[in-house]
Amino acid sequence: MLILYIITALLTGLSLLASPRKTGRALRIALRRFLKIAPAFLGMLMLVAVALYLFPDHVLGQMLARENKWIAAGSAIGVGSVSIMPGFIAFPLCGILLNQGALYMVLSAFSTTLMMVGVVTFPLERMYLGTRLALCRNGVSFIIAIVVAIATGLFFGELP
Amino acid sequence: MKSLKQHPWTAGASVLFSLFILGSLCTGFAPGKAIGQNFLLFLGQMLRVLPCIFILIGLFDVWVKTESVEKHLGHGSGLLSYGWAVLLAGTTVGGLHVALPVAHALYIKRARLSVVLVFLSAAGACRIPMTLFEASFLGWRFTCIRFAVSLPLILLSSATIGWWFDRLHYRLPDAGEMTPDK
Known part of the structure; x- marks a missing residue:
C-alpha cells in the first residue's frame, strides 16, 4: 500500500516538474473520471456490505467444510461468486479451513471465483464494459473457475 | 447532481440504504448496524486506494501517447501484447474494482x-502480492496448479471473446466520449 503512495507521489512530482499545465489536466481528468464512476462504486459498496453481513467468516467456514465434497464445492463456487473479499482476509481463512480438513478443490473453487467472478462488482463492471460484455466475462470466468477446481481436485487426488 | 439523474437506481438505493442504517442506529437494530459498519470499513479501504489509482490514470492519460499503447497492445500488436497485459495485471493492487478503471483507460488509448x-x-x-500470500497459506503446489490451468484458459477465452465482440463492432460505453486528447 505504501508503495502505491510513493509511486503516485513520485510520478506526480516528476510530472509537475516536466509540465505543470499537463499535470493540472491530469488531475482534472482524474477527478472527472472518479466523480463519473462514484455512484457505481457506492452501489457496489452497499452490495458488499450486505453480502458480508449475510456470509460472515464462520458461516463460510461451515459451508466450505461440509462432508459431501460436491455440496462443499458447489457452495464454494456460489459464495465465491457473490462475495468479494480482500486477499488478506480470504487467504488466512482458506488456510484455517485447510487445517480443519477442507479440500483443496473446494478452496480453489472458492478463491478463484472470489477473484474472477463478481456479482457485487457487477454494477461497476457494467458501467465500464457494458452489460453484455460484463455478463459474458463473468460467465466465462465462472466456467474457468469450475475447470480450475476440477483440475486441482484431480491433482491432489481428491477426485476419483 | 447530473450523475444522480443518470443513476436513478443507485440514487434510490442510496437513500433507502442510508435511511435503513440511520433507522437501525436509532432503534438499535443489530444487523443494520453491522451492515453500516461493513460499509464504512470498505469505504475506508476504497478511499485509501482509489485516489492514487485515478491520479495515476490521469497521468497515464496525459503523458502516454495513444500511438505507443496502440503499437504494443492494440490491433496489429502480436502475441507479446498478452504477455504485457499479464505482467501489468500482476503488478496491480486491489481487486476487480481497481483493475476496471485501468482497463478502461487502456481501451481508450486503443488497446484491443x-x-x-x-x-x-x-x-x-495473477496479482503478484496476492499470489505470494496465497502460496504461504495454501502451499506452492496449489498456486502452481491454479496458475497452470487458469492462465491458458484466460488467454484463450479473452482472445475468443475479444474477437467475437470485435466482429460485432462492440464499443465500451463512454469510449467515444472520454477521448484522451480533449
Whole structure:
C-alpha cells in the first residue's frame, strides 16, 4: 500500500516538474473520471456490505467444510461468486479451513471465483464494459473457475 | 447532481440504504448496524486506494501517447501484447474494482479488447502480492496448479471473446466520449 503512495507521489512530482499545465489536466481528468464512476462504486459498496453481513467468516467456514465434497464445492463456487473479499482476509481463512480438513478443490473453487467472478462488482463492471460484455466475462470466468477446481481436485487426488 | 439523474437506481438505493442504517442506529437494530459498519470499513479501504489509482490514470492519460499503447497492445500488436497485459495485471493492487478503471483507460488509448480482457482476468487471478500470500497459506503446489490451468484458459477465452465482440463492432460505453486528447 505504501508503495502505491510513493509511486503516485513520485510520478506526480516528476510530472509537475516536466509540465505543470499537463499535470493540472491530469488531475482534472482524474477527478472527472472518479466523480463519473462514484455512484457505481457506492452501489457496489452497499452490495458488499450486505453480502458480508449475510456470509460472515464462520458461516463460510461451515459451508466450505461440509462432508459431501460436491455440496462443499458447489457452495464454494456460489459464495465465491457473490462475495468479494480482500486477499488478506480470504487467504488466512482458506488456510484455517485447510487445517480443519477442507479440500483443496473446494478452496480453489472458492478463491478463484472470489477473484474472477463478481456479482457485487457487477454494477461497476457494467458501467465500464457494458452489460453484455460484463455478463459474458463473468460467465466465462465462472466456467474457468469450475475447470480450475476440477483440475486441482484431480491433482491432489481428491477426485476419483 | 447530473450523475444522480443518470443513476436513478443507485440514487434510490442510496437513500433507502442510508435511511435503513440511520433507522437501525436509532432503534438499535443489530444487523443494520453491522451492515453500516461493513460499509464504512470498505469505504475506508476504497478511499485509501482509489485516489492514487485515478491520479495515476490521469497521468497515464496525459503523458502516454495513444500511438505507443496502440503499437504494443492494440490491433496489429502480436502475441507479446498478452504477455504485457499479464505482467501489468500482476503488478496491480486491489481487486476487480481497481483493475476496471485501468482497463478502461487502456481501451481508450486503443488497446484491443482481447488484451483489455486478459488484463482484467489476470488482475483477478495473477496479482503478484496476492499470489505470494496465497502460496504461504495454501502451499506452492496449489498456486502452481491454479496458475497452470487458469492462465491458458484466460488467454484463450479473452482472445475468443475479444474477437467475437470485435466482429460485432462492440464499443465500451463512454469510449467515444472520454477521448484522451480533449
